[in-house]
Amino acid sequence: MENFQFYSPTKFIFGKDTQHQVGSLVQSRNAKKVLIHYGGGSVVKSGLLQQIQDSLSQSKVKYLVLGGAMPNPRSSLVYEGIDLCKKEGVDFVLAVGGGSAIDSAKAIALGSMYDGDFWDFYDRKAKITKALPVGVVLTIPAAGSEGSTASVITHENGMLKRGTGSDLLRPVFAIINPELTYTLPMYHASAGVVDMMSHIFERYLTKTTAVELTDHMCEGVLKAIIDAARVMVKHPSDYDARATICWAGTIAHNGILGVGRQEDWSTHILEHELSAFYDVSHGAGLAVMFPAFMKYTLHEDVNRYVRLAVQVWNVVNDPTDPYGVALEGIARFERFLKEIGMPLTLQDLGAKKEDIDKLIEKLEHNKGTSFGSFKLLTLEDAKKIYLLASK
Amino acid sequence: MENFQFYSPTKFIFGKDTQHQVGSLVQSRNAKKVLIHYGGGSVVKSGLLQQIQDSLSQSKVKYLVLGGAMPNPRSSLVYEGIDLCKKEGVDFVLAVGGGSAIDSAKAIALGSMYDGDFWDFYDRKAKITKALPVGVVLTIPAAGSEGSTASVITHENGMLKRGTGSDLLRPVFAIINPELTYTLPMYHASAGVVDMMSHIFERYLTKTTAVELTDHMCEGVLKAIIDAARVMVKHPSDYDARATICWAGTIAHNGILGVGRQEDWSTHILEHELSAFYDVSHGAGLAVMFPAFMKYTLHEDVNRYVRLAVQVWNVVNDPTDPYGVALEGIARFERFLKEIGMPLTLQDLGAKKEDIDKLIEKLEHNKGTSFGSFKLLTLEDAKKIYLLASK
Numbered sequence: 001m002e003n004f005q006f007y008s009p010t011k012f013i014f015g016k017d018t019q020h021q022v023g024s025l026v027q028s029r030n031a032k033k034v035l036i037h038y039g040g041g042s043v044v045k046s047g048l049l050q051q052i053q054d055s056l057s058q059s060k061v062k063y064l065v066l067g068g069a070m071p072n073p074r075s076s077l078v079y080e081g082i083d084l085c086k087k088e089g090v091d092f093v094l095a096v097g098g099g100s101a102i103d104s105a106k107a108i109a110l111g112s113m114y115d116g117d118f119w120d121f122y123d124r125k126a127k128i129t130k131a132l133p134v135g136v137v138l139t140i141p142a143a144g145s146e147g148s149t150a151s152v153i154t155h156e157n158g159m160l161k162r163g164t165g166s167d168l169l170r171p172v173f174a175i176i177n178p179e180l181t182y183t184l185p186m187y188h189a190s191a192g193v194v195d196m197m198s199h200i201f202e203r204y205l206t207k208t209t210a211v212e213l214t215d216h217m218c219e220g221v222l223k224a225i226i227d228a229a230r231v232m233v234k235h236p237s238d239y240d241a242r243a244t245i246c247w248a249g250t251i252a253h254n255g256i257l258g259v260g261r262q263e264d265w266s267t268h269i270l271e272h273e274l275s276a277f278y279d280v281s282h283g284a285g286l287a288v289m290f291p292a293f294m295k296y297t298l299h300e301d302v303n304r305y306v307r308l309a310v311q312v313w314n315v316v317n318d319p320t321d322p323y324g325v326a327l328e329g330i331a332r333f334e335r336f337l338k339e340i341g342m343p344l345t346l347q348d349l350g351a352k353k354e355d356i357d358k359l360i361e362k363l364e365h366n367k368g369t370s371f372g373s374f375k376l377l378t379l380e381d382a383k384k385i386y387l388l389a390s391k
Numbered sequence: 392m393e394n395f396q397f398y399s400p401t402k403f404i405f406g407k408d409t410q411h412q413v414g415s416l417v418q419s420r421n422a423k424k425v426l427i428h429y430g431g432g433s434v435v436k437s438g439l440l441q442q443i444q445d446s447l448s449q450s451k452v453k454y455l456v457l458g459g460a461m462p463n464p465r466s467s468l469v470y471e472g473i474d475l476c477k478k479e480g481v482d483f484v485l486a487v488g489g490g491s492a493i494d495s496a497k498a499i500a501l502g503s504m505y506d507g508d509f510w511d512f513y514d515r516k517a518k519i520t521k522a523l524p525v526g527v528v529l530t531i532p533a534a535g536s537e538g539s540t541a542s543v544i545t546h547e548n549g550m551l552k553r554g555t556g557s558d559l560l561r562p563v564f565a566i567i568n569p570e571l572t573y574t575l576p577m578y579h580a581s582a583g584v585v586d587m588m589s590h591i592f593e594r595y596l597t598k599t600t601a602v603e604l605t606d607h608m609c610e611g612v613l614k615a616i617i618d619a620a621r622v623m624v625k626h627p628s629d630y631d632a633r634a635t636i637c638w639a640g641t642i643a644h645n646g647i648l649g650v651g652r653q654e655d656w657s658t659h660i661l662e663h664e665l666s667a668f669y670d671v672s673h674g675a676g677l678a679v680m681f682p683a684f685m686k687y688t689l690h691e692d693v694n695r696y697v698r699l700a701v702q703v704w705n706v707v708n709d710p711t712d713p714y715g716v717a718l719e720g721i722a723r724f725e726r727f728l729k730e731i732g733m734p735l736t737l738q739d740l741g742a743k744k745e746d747i748d749k750l751i752e753k754l755e756h757n758k759g760t761s762f763g764s765f766k767l768l769t770l771e772d773a774k775k776i777y778l779l780a781s782k
């Protein structure tokens with residue numbers, strides 16, 4: 001086990017009707033003026049925005065509203081939010097939505113306390129030393145941004161998708177009411193499931209030894225997600241299935257499942273190029289990339305894949321055929337992805353095989369010539385993985 | 392799943408040599424004068440106290456030292472610490488040790504910001520609204536107090552053992568270096584293992600349904616503890632075994648394994664009377680009480696005990712004989728306790744069967760005539776459990 005720090009100071013308020021606590025939570029932070037930042041019209045149509053405004057008003061907190069956060073959130077809206085916060089003296093940013101609204105809110109919180117261009121933080125030109133506090137009302141369990149240090153933004157100038165991170169970007173609170181996720185289109189709900197599973201795989205696939213405790217926890221959370229997702233796609237209003245998925249999405253990415261080990265974020269890197277290029281849902285991109293990554297890296301540590309197959313996918317172990325067991329695990333993962341309505345190939349996403357060279361060019365520009373730790377991937381490796389993900 | 396809040400703001404710094412970071416951590420909290428509170432002479436003899444003093448000095452932080460915290464920490468030392476803090480203008484309490492030093496430090500932190508008697512908080516006469524910040528350098532993994540809201544103190548006046556809790560009592564940081572636990576007497580190390588396992592059992596044994604995700608996590612952490620404890624008793628300086636136990640002790644009690652469910656702290660209540668009365672190690676008392684509690688409550692939900700037996704103790708399931716499977720799980724738990732050198736009966740602790748009536752009297756005085764949720768226990772039930780724990 002490696003040395004580590006674990007710090008997850010976000011206060012999670014989980015369960016039915018919890019969105020009505022938002023006013024008192026913001027007030028307890030002594031905030032005077034809140035920017036409510038959300039994505040699509042569903043937040044308005046469902047009445048959630050009104051409930052939040054009512055709760056803030058009851059707690060005598062003023063607010064402004066900025067909608068329009070999209071999947072793969074864009075820099076233009078961030079600039080708009082920062083201008084608004086600076087002009088209006090906003091002292092708290094409240095994200096209502098999923099990873100897009102939250103990541104965008106984090107970028108606004110950063111830029112509002114900075115004289116330069118907020119993109120400096122994503123371009124590694126500036127170091128994060130302060131940010132407005134961010135709170136969250138979660139409506140899409142997927143990205144885990146409600147409890148994470150991370151924010152990923154796509155700059156329209158060149159469609160660059162870049163991330164930054166800091167403990168200062170961990171939301172001070174996150175309200176998670178599973179009922180708010182009932183009306184999410186099932187494709188997005190399933191993509192969210194893949195995103196959170198990927199957050200666990202990126203930690204589980206490690207070369208660090210003696211991390212049994214966290215391995216067990218990763219396996220347990222994966223099993224719970226798989227069972228709950230199968231219920232969710234058939235019964236969208238099953239509270240317990242939604243609750244399991246909501247909480248799993250949070251702990252998949254607040255750090256607890258990655259302590260003491262080297263993580264490997266290659267698949268997220270490979271996918272980011274896809275979703276920046278084709279503007280597909282991040283989770284759907286991961287559904288295409290992860291089985292390909294797993295097949296490509298099988299020889300790196302077949303025993304890890306055997307363990308995953310046996311513990312999570314209930315494959316019966318056969319010590320005489322580790323590759324067969326490991327591949328059966330990956331095959332069951334693919335069947336599961338199909339079962340919950342996810343794409344399985346680049347073509348399913350609308351990408352063409354001949355685009356792969358362009359993806360590699362972008363990758364080289366964004367990440368250089370190699371990345372990863374479970375297996376150090378060269379651009380040649382990356383190309384082979386994209387090809388494995390093609391029909 | 393029930394509604395819940397999860398809030399664990401403690402910064403955990405885990406791994407080799409981490410104790411040398413204490414000065415910069417305290418300094419980053421803007422503390423000027425620290426009370427270092429520890430237990431036995433081992434902290435001095437091992438050189439740890441000197442390392443901590445050096446680290447504080449390097450960070451230009453002043454300090455005072457108060458040793459003497461004992462298992463089942465006493466009120467007299469708390470009063471002494473409070474007087475010292477008030478007189479010397481201490482603004483940060485640093486506990487060095489295990490649950491006793493930490494619980495005692497929390498009580499000092501509470502009392503130093505209160506004009507009345509600190510016992511008011513343990514006697515439910517006053518509400519916690521402020522406390523000095525507490526930091527921890529952990530040397531005994533067991534109580535989980537380094538990440539918990541709780542503090543348990545024994546008042547010498549009547550030997551009352553009482554607990555209190557508040558988010559304000561969660562340590563701001565906890566330094567956990569598994570190497571510092573190598574020299575712990577094995578009996579105490581094993582008692583610590585039982586304490587952390589009990590913290591998980593008290594959460595796992597619930598009547599709340601649809602808590603699969605956390606059930607899986609509880610089972611995973613229990614399995615990791617059992618495997619690591621078996622290594623630890625044979626190889627006291629096995630870093631990975633000690634690291635697993637250290638981290639397990641923390642997450643067993645920071646709340647993550649109890650979200651969304653009703654917990655049942657009956658066994659801790661039954662044990663507190665034992666350790667207040669005989670001054671035995673809390674973990675050793677739990678080793679005696681838990682198998683008895685499990686046998687007594689088997690009929691409350693045999694399926695939960697079957698699951699525990701199968702998932703944690705690797706008992707082969709036999710759907711035709713749930714009681715047999717469940718009892719075999721408890722039998723394996725008892726064999727494990729024996730294997731790691733723990734007592735199994737009240738008599739092993741030095742208690743006599745005829746003392747049980749006195750224990751029941753104390754229990755009635757401290758807790759009233761019933762308690763618990765997995766099974767609501769009357770004093771009659773409690774007596775039967777103490778008898779089950781007797782030879």
